[in-house]
Amino acid sequence: MEQIKIKKLNDQLFSSRKKTERLNSAADMKAEELLQAGAGTPLGQLLEKVSKLPEVRFEKISTVRRQICLGKYRLDEKLDVAVDKILEELIVGF
Numbered sequence: 346m347e348q349i350k351i352k353k354l355n356d357q358l359f360s361s362r363k364k365t366e367r368l369n370s371a372a373d374m375k376a377e378e379l380l381q382a383g384a385g386t387p388l389g390q391l392l393e394k395v396s397k398l399p400e401v402r403f404e405k406i407s408t409v410r411r412q413i414c415l416g417k418y419r420l421d422e423k424l425d426v427a428v429d430k431i432l433e434e435l436i437v438g439f
Contacts, residue, residue: 391435394434394435395435
């Protein structure tokens with residue numbers, strides 16, 4: 346029963362995403378303007394680092410979802426570690 350539920354979640358996850366997802370050109374231009382304008386400011390540097398982060402890894406999301414469904418994922422502890430890592434990566438260098 347759990348395997349069927351997990352399979353359905355995986356199918357939904359992978360069928361709903363496109364191979365390449367792009368923003369419209371107006372949104373791309375606005376994002377580029379923000380990055381260019383504030384390159385010397387702390388916010389601009391933060392935005393530049395965020396823009397270089399890797400895209401979503403759907404395989405990793407699928408694995409975590411499976412663990413959550415089976416009750417084998419300790420969310421509070423892992424969430425704290427993940428948030429700390431993200432903040433550390435974004436703040437280092439300022």
